Amino acid sequence: MTFSQQLITWYRNNKRDLPCRRTKDPYFIWLSEIIMQQTRIEQGTPYYERFVDAYPTVKHLASADEQEVLKLWQGLGYYSRARNLHGTAQEIMTGYGGIFPDTHADILRLKGVGDYTAAAIASICFDQPHAVMDGNVMRFLSRLYGIAESIDRPETKKTIRAIAEKNIDHRNPGDFNQAMMEFGATVCTPANPGCLNCLFQRQCIAFKNNTVGRIPARNSKTAVRHRFLHYLVITVTERGTEFICLNKRTGSDIWKNMYDFPCLERTLDKTLLRLPAQEFDELLNSATPEFGEVSNPFIHILTHQKLHARFYRIHYDKKIDLPCLLVPVKDIHNYPVPKLIDRYLSKIFF
DNA sequence: AAGCCGGGGCG
DNA sequence: CGCCCAGGCTT
Structure with missing residues (x-):
């Protein structure tokens, strides 16, 4: 079994049942990915459900007032996400005829959509093999490969991305990406990771070197x-x-x-x-x-x-x-x- | 490359 | 308290 096969098998047996996993509609996936940016799934999920109810289509979202969208977003933080979400919905209506773009390059052009979100939508909705790089993936892979350099360095991120792209399952890129994140979120966690029962313990360089607690490394934070x-x-x-x-x-x-x-x-x-x-x-x-x-x-x-x-x-x-x-x-x-x-x-x- | 942008949960 | 979270934009 290859790494990706093991991982996807684990995912299919252990994934959490989330509302945003019951669809491949790019509008809903986009909505969920924007909401979940820098946000824990448990915190974002109630917001996702309220947005789906309030705006069942991109047209509904585009027609709303910004103030109404911000009100629905209230309490979630990083409010530029809500402003961009709303503006991009209008852009999709006027610039794309209401049809969500279906290639990684076009998705990446949308405001508020960066490398992570474009790869997530392209892989989950359109089966395009672009690896997502979020906090979960970087933690999991930096430990697995014993990468001790700061993950805040673009160079380190490129190294990790290359590993992910090499391992991505071209038949199921969406499941592979979600499996990577799910594994990072539930097993290879920041504190007290489940190393003792970990599927990948034998291959994990950080586990072998006893450096799991120091990887991933980050730059020092800026002053408050x-x-x-x-x-x-x-x-x-x-x-x-x-x-x-x-x-x-x-x-x-x-x-x-x-x-x-x-x-x-x-x-x-x-x-x-x-x-x-x-x-x-x-x-x-x-x-x-x-x-x-x-x-x-x-x-x-x-x-x-x-x-x-x-x-x-x-x-x-x-x-x-x-x-x-x-x-x-x-x-x-x-x-x-x-x-x-x-x-x-x-x-x-x- | 570094700073900025929220809020919550956890050890 | 410090750290981190299905990141992206601006400078």
């Missing part, structure tokens, strides 16, 4: 940046309806096209001191406000940032000129917000 956010939570009552002031984030910062509140950012405030009210004058075009409740600090961790946020409430009895979007509080659930804001809202308002 601390940010201190002072959020103004303005509410206004007008004819018995309560409104809240939202801010749509634009530009190249985190959470693009998501909503939060008007904000003052400080970088030197190591302790997130309470700001005096007049510091907010620049946001308000009006007289210094009187705060209602001022929250304790909220800590929110991103990959390269640690956010320290404080929320300052202000209430007005009538509408004034405000530099933000005034939304009825009861409609907040229509607006995509980052997890930090969602945490605050559910603690204070809901």
Whole structure:
């Protein structure tokens, strides 16, 4: 039995039953692969099912509003994936006549689709022998071949890709790719891998050398940046309806096209001191406000940032000129917000 | 080549 | 706490 035959046999006997494995429709495979990028299967699967329900065809997705797509994506993170997903659905409608491209080269041109996703779609949907290179595959193969160089180096990734391409089953490239990933995800895991019962223990260089714990190696991580956010939570009552002031984030910062509140950012405030009210004058075009409740600090961790946020409430009895979007509080659930804001809202308002 | 972009789960 | 996850885009 060749390596790929052993692996595929193992896969057919041990694979998890996932919703996204019940189809070969390129639209659904694309959707699932974008959702699963840098995301654990268990975390992404509920989102996949909600997207399939909401947008059963690429045409449905293309016709949606971006805000609606972001709302459905809310909580999953890396929101550029959702923006690109939506934009690419429209591109498929207008540029490809609604038909998903069927060659690796054309799939790779789609925005939001890189080497990994193009290979996954091409192999699973169209039986094209392109090997996927994701975290699971790189871990499994770097251990199996005892590759100790950092997998962050493109050179190392090329070496591993060559191994995968050499071993890919040309009859079942989709199963081979999924088997590689499934094996990495369930047996050759980052911590406490199942080496003792591993099918490939005899061939595994890292196991032989007792270096499984050090492979794969990665570059040192970049430093975490601390940010201190002072959020103004303005509410206004007008004819018995309560409104809240939202801010749509634009530009190249985190959470693009998501909503939060008007904000003052400080970088030197190591302790997130309470700001005096007049510091907010620049946001308000009006007289210094009187705060209602001022929250304790909220800590929110991103990959390269640690956010320290404080929320300052202000209430007005009538509408004034405000530099933000005034939304009825009861409609907040229509607006995509980052997890930090969602945490605050559910603690204070809901 | 390196930085940036979220959020969650695990040891 | 640190690490990693069915990665890709920007600089």
